[in-house]
Amino acid sequence: MAAVQETIDQVKSIDVDQYKYGFVTDIESELAPKGLNEDIIRFISAKKDEPEWMLNWRLDAFQRWKTMEEPEWARVDYPKIDFEDLHYYAAPKTQEGPKSLDEVDPELLETYKKLGIPLSEQEVLAGIAPENRVAVDAVFDSVSVATTFKEELAKAGVIFCPISEAIREHPELVQKYLGSVVPVSDNFYATLNSAVFSDGSFVYIPEGVRCPMELSTYFRINERNTGQFERTLIIAEKGSYVSYLEGCTAPQRDENQLHAAVVELVAHEDAEIKYSTVQNWFPGDSEGKGGIYNFVTKRGDCRGANSKIAWTQVETGSAITWKYPSCILRGDNSVGEFYSIAISNGHQQVDSGTKMIHLGKNTSSRIISKGISAGVSQNTYRGQVSAHRKAKNARNFTQCDSLLIGDKCGAHTVPYIESKNATAVFEHEATTSKISDDQMFYCQARGLDEEAAVALIVNGFVRDVIQQLPMEFAVEAQKLINISLEGSVG
Amino acid sequence: MTAQNQRVLSAAETGFEEAFAATHGKQSDGLGEARRAAMARFEATGLPHRRIEEYHYTDLKAKLRSAFALSAKAEIVAPGAVGEVETQGRLVFVNGRFDAALSNVEALAGKISVSAWAEEMGAEKAEVQAHGAAAFPRADALVDLNTAFVQGGATITVAGGEKLEKALEIVHVAKGEGASFSRIDLVVEAGADVLVLESYQGDSGAYLRNTLTTLEVGDNAKLTWVKLQEEAESATHLASATANLGKGAELSQFLLDAGSGLSRSQFAVAFNGEGSNAALRGVSLLKGDSHADITLSVDHKVPECNSREYFKAIVDDKARSVFQGQILVKPDAQKTDGQMMVQSLLLSESAEVNVKPELEIFADDVQCAHGSTTGEIDEDLLFYLRARGIPEKEARKILILAFLGEVIDELDDERVGPLLTSRISNWLHV
DSSP, X not given: OHHXXXXXXXXXXXXXXXXXXXXXXXXXXXXXXBSOSHHHHHHHHHHTTOOHHHHHHHHHHHHHHHTOOOOOOSXXXXXXXXXXXXXXXXXXXXXXXXXXXXXXXXXXXXXXHHTTOOOOHHHHHTTOSOSOOEEEEEEETTEEEXXXXXXXHHHTTOEEEEHHHHHHHOHHHHHHHTTSSSOXXXXXXXXXXXXXXXXXXXXXXOTTOBOSSEEEEEXXXXXXXXXXXXXXXXXXXXXXXXXXXXXXXXOOXXXXXXXXXXXXXXXXXXXXXXXXXXXXXOOOOTTSOSEEEEEEEEEEEEOSTTOEEEEEEEEOOOSEEEEOOEEEEOSTTOEEEEEEEEEEOTTOEEXXXXXXXXXXXXXXXXXXXXXXXXXXXXXXXXXXXXEOTTOTTOEEEEEEEEEEXXXXXXXXXXXXXXXXXTTOEEEEEEEEEEOOHHHHHHHHHTTOOHHHHHHHHHHHHTHHHHTTXXXXXXXXXXXXXXXXXXXXXX | OGGGGSOOOOHHHHHHHHHHHHTTTTSOOTTHHHHHHHHHHHHHHOSOOTTSGGGTTOOHHHHOOSOOOBOOOOOOSOOOOOOSOOEEEEEEEETTEEOTTTOBOGGGTTTEEEEEEETTBTTTOHHHHHOSGGGSSSOOHHHHHHHHHOOEEEEEEEXXXXXXXXXXXXXXXXXXXXXXXXXXXXXXXXXXXXXXXXXXXXXXXXXEEEEEEEEEEOTTOEEEEEEEEEOOTTOEEEEEEEEEEOTTOEEEEEEEEOOOSEEEEEEEEEEXXXXXXXXXXXXXXXXXXXXXXXXXXXXXXXXXXXXXXXEEEEEOTTOEEEEEEEEEEOTTOTTOEEEEEEEEEEOSTTOEEEEEEEEEEOOSXXXXXXXXXXXXXXXXXXXXXXXXXXXXXXXXXXXXXHHHHHHHXXXXXXXXXXXXXXXXXXXXXX
């Protein structure tokens, strides 16, 4: 109950403006000229000091992208994006890349501090700050500005660095795995990302290593009219374990910003990857103006036997979300999990879900999706569960529940269940309802006001998913849920 | 991606276009204009393929490989027996055309009015022209084909307040090869109550059947619609149906999907008046390499209506079962209660099931749920029966019959229940 009181206070402390990360960092940036062509790709590649093979890979992706059409099947509605009217590269202006944290622009450190992301290791190492050590890779517009705890991680053999650095330092790993889970021409936005991605995180966990701390990337879009295209690649070798957190925010701007990321996870034999996201991009103002277009391709490949990949996400931001974190269960006995809370308010449109592709024997997957729609938003769960011929004894359980708050929003469920194996057992359940008057009456009869009652019921509704989040995120997520729903009652 | 723009016509598509040019393209009957408009739409879209969302799992462009000639008028001695159900009257269609000699509509006089027709007789009738493609809620190539080629049909009106105990039987027979197109428009006037038992049967030819059924259920009226799809194994059955429900109306439907190598049964139900109920149910029995698609959409336009969808499939050998169900709740449809349940039992290694139960909800004060399960026969249950001395084969049949029996129990109609049970158990014993 204490947690609930805390979240209620959180709601009350926020006034008219719901989005507290909407500030702009005043920092001089270096921008690539607007537009998309081979020169821009060469420019990005040159900026990153990339080897020839990487440039060719990008150019190949660009050639393919030019032949592709924007997908229109999702239940989202937005004016056509002019891909020529975007900056494909924006970076805080610095003479040289920072050698250590001390050299990072204080303005940037301040930004992350405001966002609640500690980039200074000293305090933690000196024992001043509490002992929840999280290594952070901070990505600001198109570049990674700081990565903490690198040395400590290196001692364990873990590589955690910006992907641009990995391309230079570990080309054999990048070449082997990049595009192996999400192929270059997988879909329109993934192909675009392959051509123009500017930065992102690279994680390599060697055989048998349990990553000593949580890894985290924090994405921030600052510059006007930019697209952020980051690329994350996580490789967990045999018997290793890693938990990875991802957070995102953006300033409040009138125009829409594009975010098209690609995340690839590879889990080898007996490895486990836990990937958690708290997505809080600017959702647009109360009239539906501005906000981030979030078109993301996330996919995990359980390549080895007994491997496990779990996606947990709390989605409260973005004007438009188009995202389906998926698991390819290739290895025998591999496990895929997807826990999601998607909250839409105002004019937000969410079309999100997952894919569980069962290829190996005895593979199992679990999907728990909770959608909450309020205001005039549309919230769609779209998911696919499939068992292929050889997926003997595949097992899936899916539960997707939707909660509607107000009579102008929509909640939709579109599952695709495909079974080609008789021994596969699939169960799917979905419900849609509003908070019942009985529940509200019960709470209010016990002295809770309307908003507190909604907060309590909603918290109960999403508990299954919140429980899956790492500690640090669980608290943040719970607060976010209350922020997002603020003003939706009455 | 660019290939989409240059559509290559399949043999079946060319066949339909040529057949149209040779018949209705030249001479016109009373439906000429509607036929030409429908054909123009078909020529623009062609047969639906997997990139059309509604046909994602049933790619008709790929599945209908060869061209079908239009079926000829044929004569038969008598249709196959439908079963032990007391009937009020009977309408028989042979190759899409109404056969007056085999039908018995005299007994219906005063209660049900039947205006049946075949191409040669009465396509000019106003009520025939009023329906067609426009009755179906979305543009659909199968409905367009039906409108373009329709060879016969009937407009059946059940008079207001008439409560009929005995069934009205409609038998569709196919003879020889070729494509038949027929249409039934059924109006159940306010306060009436009727059971319609429809049977589709054919000899062993590789024929194609395309039907369109429009149902109007008036205020406080009740329609029980039982359809037995028992076409020949090599046949293609493409059925489209639509139902409009008035205030306090009740639609109770049952589909036995047991025949034809390729079938598509699409049914669109709309609630136009408050306080109505629709229960859609079905059992699919699939074996060999048959492919059966059931696609439903229920449109809750007004408040306080209930919809139930309950479908089960048995999929053996290399058969493929497709179920797509959509419950749409419009913004005004508060207090809607929509429930959908789809269960599939796979009996063989190479069987396949594709299920897409969809909820689309724009109103907040609603209770909607869907569930779906896919799997094989529970080993524990099988063990239980075998431990009691029941041979495995027999035990499987008992379990399957029990599994499917739940849908028949749900229909709760003693007039047709025994018939459905015996049909299923016959299928299991073959």
